[in-house]
Amino acid sequence: MSRLEPRLLGIPVPRIGPESVPYWEGTRLGELRFQRCDACGAANFGPGLVCRKCRSRDLTWTRSAGRGEVFSWTVIWRPQTPAFEVPYAPAIVRLDEGYDLLTALVGLDHAEISDGLRVCVEFHEISPEITLPFFAPDPEHR
Amino acid sequence: MGADRNRGPHPYHEVAIAGIYNTRQARRLPGETMHSLLVEAVFGACADAGVDVGSIDALVGQGPAELTYDLGLGPVTRAFSNLGIPAIRDAAHLITTGEATTVVVTAAGVGMLLDDGATAPWTRPTNELVVAYGLFTAAEFALMARRHMITHGTTPEQLATVAATIRNNGHVHPGAVYSGRGPFTASDILASPMIADPFHLLDCSTTSEGGCAMVLTRADRAADLAQRPVHILGSASDSFGAAYSQAPSWDLRGSGDDVPAGYVGRRAAQTVWRQSGLGPDDVDVCEFYDPFSFEIIRQLEAFGFCGEGEGGQLVMDGAIGPGGRWPITTDGGTMSFSHAGISTQQIQRVIRGVEQLRGACSTMQVAGAEVALCSNGGSGALFNDLMLLGVERP
């Protein structure tokens, strides 16, 4: 058994776009943030100017509790580039606030991943500007 | 044909596919350039159709501006640079509007895969929210396939059966890049190295080089040309946004709330059935895009060939194999025939559909095939393009 660890060195570093500045500010502070629609209440992610549910343009940045469950995942055995040491496990996590986030699972063996597994966010800095959210098994549900 | 439509002339009544051509396809084509392959393909498709290169009055697809000048054409219709089935549809629209009479669709790919140690660069997502997690095309499609396996119990054996079927079609095809590299059983697929779980190496498409072209013209003119004309009975495209950029979630939904991204292509298929007055039962052969084995199962469900969650059992029942109800991807597709860049292999789904309806396939000819459904794209790329071909003028 080998625990999945975050891949942090030599990987492509995100270039912050104009609409996602609050998101990356949040991760640097150890907060996961998303946009909540003032009109219909829908959680919106990724960052944008318009609610994808009701087309309202009144969105408010909100702090997520950073907890959710595994919606889908894959375990990679042939890396995108050598910077990504295998195995690693990209996943889509469904946050409790009601939005999906692409991330990678860490802190467990790849064989332990299952549908609906409860996970919580953990942050890892890869550059002065960018801190990435990863997700690990939620200790409250062990 | 089209009895259910009852809405005036068919949108593609005036259009016929008159010529097709594939250059040699290979893992590498040393000495060839994009332009040299495009030139060969244009001459080949025009010769197949029996039209003079000088009669081309529109070029659509890859490299049209360079071809226009170098072939001594002009004035021609100012070119589009579309890819795959949408490029063919652009060509058809130039004919339906009367703007052009002899339109050639072009595509080629060469010299793109310079780094054998990494995945194809255009398949790596660049979006800031995705880029740092090491995705590539197989991973994106795996996230979709996994969700279907969770929901419906779809198995790796079912995926492997798709891959073995398509690879065996390429194994017997003399023009396939991986000709003679089989035959494969589902067990062989499952024994190949895991790439992006649930996809083994042999569940995935290959990469190669080559080009192709297609001649479209007015149906009345096509009747007097060299080949039996093939007609467009319907065509439509679905998208959920930029391919290989956003996170591909099965449940991504937009304004068409009843169709999630996992069933991208369903709305397009419904449009095609409405345009044609036909349905899955009328289809003789399915030239589906095969970037990954699971995509065939998904498309069978999305397009209405079976219910949701029934695609895995359908492929195990032999429906997609030789002699089956809906033989799929009969030249070996991107898994075996060729996968040359970003458009060639997509146009080639339609080229193979035309070969089937001409009755001209040297291998895996579906006897008496009169209707072929061709597709491009897939769930991980968040788009699906469809084109329904027929031997009868609609």
Ligand SMILES: [Zn+2]
């Ligand atoms: Zn809203």
